Amino acid sequence: MSRIYNFNAGPAAIPLEVLETAQAELLDFNGTGMSIMEASHRGKAYEAVHNEAIANLRELLGISEDYAVLLLQGGASTQFSMVPMNLLLPGETADYTNSGSWGSKAIKEAKKVGNVNVAADCGKEIPTRVPRVSELKLTAGAKYLHVTSNETISGARWNEYPDVDCPIVADMSSDILSRPFDMSRFGLIYAGAQKNLGPSGLTLVVVRKDLAEGAPENLPTMMRYKTHIEENSLYNTPPCFSIYILMLVTRWVKKIGRDNLYKQNVDKAAKLYAAIDGSGGWYKGTAVKEFRSDMNVTFRLPSEDLEAKFAAEATKAGFNGLKGHRSVGGIRASIYNAVPVKAIDDLVAFMNQFKASNG
Numbered sequence: 001m002s003r004i005y006n007f008n009a010g011p012a013a014i015p016l017e018v019l020e021t022a023q024a025e026l027l028d029f030n031g032t033g034m035s036i037m038e039a040s041h042r043g044k045a046y047e048a049v050h051n052e053a054i055a056n057l058r059e060l061l062g063i064s065e066d067y068a069v070l071l072l073q074g075g076a077s078t079q080f081s082m083v084p085m086n087l088l089l090p091g092e093t094a095d096y097t098n099s100g101s102w103g104s105k106a107i108k109e110a111k112k113v114g115n116v117n118v119a120a121d122c123g124k125e126i127p128t129r130v131p132r133v134s135e136l137k138l139t140a141g142a143k144y145l146h147v148t149s150n151e152t153i154s155g156a157r158w159n160e161y162p163d164v165d166c167p168i169v170a171d172m173s174s175d176i177l178s179r180p181f182d183m184s185r186f187g188l189i190y191a192g193a194q195k196n197l198g199p200s201g202l203t204l205v206v207v208r209k210d211l212a213e214g215a216p217e218n219l220p221t222m223m224r225y226k227t228h229i230e231e232n233s234l235y236n237t238p239p240c241f242s243i244y245i246l247m248l249v250t251r252w253v254k255k256i257g258r259d260n261l262y263k264q265n266v267d268k269a270a271k272l273y274a275a276i277d278g279s280g281g282w283y284k285g286t287a288v289k290e291f292r293s294d295m296n297v298t299f300r301l302p303s304e305d306l307e308a309k310f311a312a313e314a315t316k317a318g319f320n321g322l323k324g325h326r327s328v329g330g331i332r333a334s335i336y337n338a339v340p341v342k343a344i345d346d347l348v349a350f351m352n353q354f355k356a357s358n359g
């Protein structure tokens with residue numbers, strides 16, 4: 001068996017240890033004589049998995065009892081709609097920031113539901129970045145402010161959040177559980193699981209319970225946060241296997257130590273950015289330096305032909321998923337929690353060698 005270095009943006013690398021545990025438990029989970037995929041979501045075996053995943057997330061992300069932790073389906077994309085459906089009532093306005101592809105999709109969906117003010121828009125700027133706090137044109141009495149904490153495609157992220165009177169809502173799909181943040185500053189956060197949390201098919205939503213209370217009564221049952229809060233995300237059949245992997249991933253993070261992992265993420269990204277910045281301009285970072293993401297390191301080569309050659313040779317050398325998103329081109333190394341330090345070191349060596357041969 002040979003495993004490649006996985007730099008995919010999502011679905012993405014899952015810790016090897018987690019995969020090995022899942023493999024070992026696949027045919028007989030905890031003496032049940034069946035896999036967790038085959039167990040009833042109302043049974044004791046699954047219930048323990050479900051509740052441990054939630055408890056571990058509460059501990060790792062510092063989530064108080066004022067918030068509900070929801071394990072939903074539909075991806076982060078469904079949250080683009082569910083957030084305004086639940087929080088934005090007729091006559092109210094929500095402030096949104098556009099920092100790129102994902103921010104603009106969130107705005108597009110919110111506009112279908114209610115009044116949206118785009119408080120800052122740098123979605124199409126190159127080099128890429130997210131808005132500065134000083135640029136925000138906020139609405140007095142806004143219901144919430146929406147941010148995309150890390151733009152997965154452009155590789156730019158928020159470093160500081162504004163002090164606002166309304167709750168902040170954040171799409172944390174690509175940086176959840178990768179760096180510190182203060183949950184109490186947010187009214188709601190959401191994330192597709194397929195980057196730092198586990199497999200796709202599962203979406204984490206953490207919502208302040210009082211905010212969820214205010215949703216319109218006529219919302220479809222499945223679209224209401226309150227439904228899922230009341231039923232502990234078991235109103236209908238949850239994505240049991242994805243939640244099981246999430247549980248194993250959170251155990252893995254606890255074992256390594258959350259803060260150790262956060263520090264490792266900073267170091268990993270710094271090594272790649274040092275290789276880019278030390279190349280004499282041959283490799284060029286895509287994002288404005290102060291907004292560079294530690295999760296999605298994006299860069300360009302002197303020509304598109306060289307980028308294609310880089311991606312092809314990298315694949316041959318065992319580095320998978322480095323081609324930039326189809327909408328922007330370039331190169332993107334997604335270096336989520338589960339991407340080992342060795343993968344970064346070897347990628348840096350590959351980059352140096354590629355430049356020596358082609359520069």
Ligand SMILES: Cc1ncc(COP(=O)(O)O)c(C=O)c1O
Nearest residue numbers: 075076077102152171173174192
């Ligand atoms: C920041 C961000 N938001 C939203 C999404 C959409 O997530 P999903 O595919 O789970 O709907 C993605 C997917 O990559 C993302 O990176």
